[in-house]
Amino acid sequence: MIPEHPFSRLELLVNSERLNALTKTRAIVFGVGGVGSWCAEALVRSGIGRLTVVDSDIVCATNINRQLQATSASIGKSKVEEIARRLREINPNAEIEAVQKIYNKETRGDFGLDGYDYAIDAIDSLSSKVDLIMNAAASGATVFSALGAACKVDPTRVRVTSIWKSDRCRLGKFVRKKLRKWGFKGDFLCVWSDEPEFRDGNDDGGYIDDDDGTEIANDNNINDSQPTNKTINGSIVNVTAVFGFTLSSLVVQDIIKKTDAC
Numbered sequence: 001m002i003p004e005h006p007f008s009r010l011e012l013l014v015n016s017e018r019l020n021a022l023t024k025t026r027a028i029v030f031g032v033g034g035v036g037s038w039c040a041e042a043l044v045r046s047g048i049g050r051l052t053v054v055d056s057d058i059v060c061a062t063n064i065n066r067q068l069q070a071t072s073a074s075i076g077k078s079k080v081e082e083i084a085r086r087l088r089e090i091n092p093n094a095e096i097e098a099v100q101k102i103y104n105k106e107t108r109g110d111f112g113l114d115g116y117d118y119a120i121d122a123i124d125s126l127s128s129k130v131d132l133i134m135n136a137a138a139s140g141a142t143v144f145s146a147l148g149a150a151c152k153v154d155p156t157r158v159r160v161t162s163i164w165k166s167d168r169c170r171l172g173k174f175v176r177k178k179l180r181k182w183g184f185k186g187d188f189l190c191v192w193s194d195e196p197e198f199r200d201g202n203d204d205g206g207y208i209d210d211d212d213g214t215e216i217a218n219d220n221n222i223n224d225s226q227p228t229n230k231t232i233n234g235s236i237v238n239v240t241a242v243f244g245f246t247l248s249s250l251v252v253q254d255i256i257k258k259t260d261a262c
Contacts, residue, residue, distance in 0.1 A: 006091065007019060007047050010022075010046065010047055014256060017259060018255070018256050018259050018260075019047055021255050021256075021258075021259040022046060022047035022048055022049070022252065022255055023047050023048070023049035024049055024050075025048050025049060025050065025117050025118065025251070025255055026049075026050040026051075026115065026116045026117050026118070027043055027048050027050070027051050027052070027116060027117060027118040027119075027120065027251060028051070028052040028053075028054065028111065028113070028116045028118070028119050028120065028141075029043070029051065029052070029053050029054065029120040029122060030054045030055075030103050030119070030120065030121055030122060030123050030132055031054070031055055031121070031122035031123040031124070032053050032054075032055045032067075032068075032069070032079050032080055032083050032122070033055070033057075033063070033066075033067055033079070033122065033124075033240075034063075034066040034067050034149060034235055034237070034240030034241075034243075034244075035122040035146045035149055035240050035241075035243040035244045035247070036053075036055070036120065036122030036123075036146075036244060037067050037068035037069055037079075037083055037244065038068055038240070038241040038243075038244030038245055038248075039120055039122060039146075039243075039244035039245070039247040039248045040053050040068075040083055040087065040244075041068055041083070041086070041087065041090070042244065042245050042248035042249075043248045043251060044087045044090050044091050044094055044096070045090060045091075046248060046251075046252050048094070048251070049093070049094050049095065050094070050095040051087065051094060051095070051096055051097070052096075052097040052098075052099060052111075052116070053080045053083055053084060053087075053096070053097070053098055053099070054080065054099045054101060054103060054111065055079045055080045055099075055100065056100055056101055056102035057079050058076055058077060058078055058079060059071075059074045059075050059076065059077050059078075059079055059082060060075060060076075061075055063079075065235075065236070065237060066235055066236065066237040066240045066241070067079070068083065068086075068241075069082040069083040069086060078098070078100050079100075080098035080099060080100050081098050081100065083098075084096045084097070084098035099111070102128075103123060103128055103131075103132055104125070104127075104128045104131065105127075105128070105131050108131060108132070108135050113135060113136050113139035113141055114139040114140055114141070116139075116141045117141060117142065118141055118142050118143075118144070118251050118254075119132070119136035119139075119141040119142070119143050119144075120143075120144055120145075120146075120247055120251070121133055121136070121143065121144070121145040121146060122145075122146045122243075122244070122247070126171075126174055126175065126178060127178070129145070129175065130175060130178045130179055130182060130184075133145055133175075133179070133184075133188065134179070134182060134184050137184075137186050137188065142188075142251075142254060143188040144188065144189055144190070144191070144247050144250045144251065145163065145175075145188060145189075145190040145191070146190070146191050146192075146243050146244075146247060147166055147169045147171045147172045147175065147190050147191065147192035147193075148169055148170060148171035148172070148192065148193070149193070149235060149239055149240045149243045150233035150234065150235045151197035151198050151233050151234060151235070152193045152195050152197070152198060152235070152236075152239045153195070153198050153236055153238070153239065154193075154195045154239070155238050155239050155242040157193045157194050157195035158191060158192070158193050158239070158242050158243060158246055159191070159192055159193065159194055160189055160190070160191055160246060160250065161189070161190065161192070162187050162188070162189065162190075163175065163176060163179070163187065163188055163189075163190045164176065164187065166190055166192045168192075168194040169192040169193065169194070170197070171192075172190065172192055175190075189250055191243050191246045191247055191250075193239065193243075198234075
């Protein structure tokens with residue numbers, strides 16, 4: 001009988017060798033908004049022993065409907081510090097690092113991506129998103145990415161495929177276009193939804209990419225507390241959380257697969 005401890009039920013499911021591999025894994029989540037916040041918590045509850053969470057934003061009232069750390073009491077506080085506090089309470093033995101900084105081409109060298117086993121992309125700026133994907137892949141980290149979670153209401157339509165097969169996701173279209181433009185030849189798994197966009201009569205569904213003016217739509221980590229030229233789309237936690245949980249499950253399944261292959 002496995003002794004009772006916080007991860008005893010997980011150990012019953014995956015066995016002690018795989019659990020040990022989970023506790024030794026180093027992961028970094030970029031963006032702890034409607035998708036990334038749930039991913040981060042699921043990773044820690046799944047035994048990941050070293051996790052870095054990255055986000056430059058503070059909690060605001062509009063985050064409350066879908067972001068894990070957003071409550072009436074946390075408004076105005078750092079998103080990463082709030083979620084890091086919660087994660088440390090879940091597993092005091094985990095190494096949790098909070099980095100309140102934006103990821104872009106100017107800051108990419110600050111994150112030491114080659115020190116991680118997994119890099120999770122849950123950010124919304126198209127150019128920064130593609131830059132992160134390309135640099136994380138080049139570092140040797142395994143990359144998983146979230147595509148558009150906004151304007152969706154049906155979590156049963158969430159899918160996992162190669163980025164090159166995310167053909168019914170509008171954000172995926174623009175990510176693929178920019179990856180090709182920037183010469184990316186690799187592949188990675190992404191989480192997306194094949195549900196037609198749900199707008200309730202709102203015809204203005206895009207926001208402006210900071211690189212070439214292309215309109216895209218997403219709700220992974222929109223900075224609601226700062227002025228923006230982006231059109232903000234509606235979103236619901238039933239979908240964004242499923243995106244986050246699915247990202248975390250990709251990490252866990254990959255660790256199990258690699259452990260069994262050793």
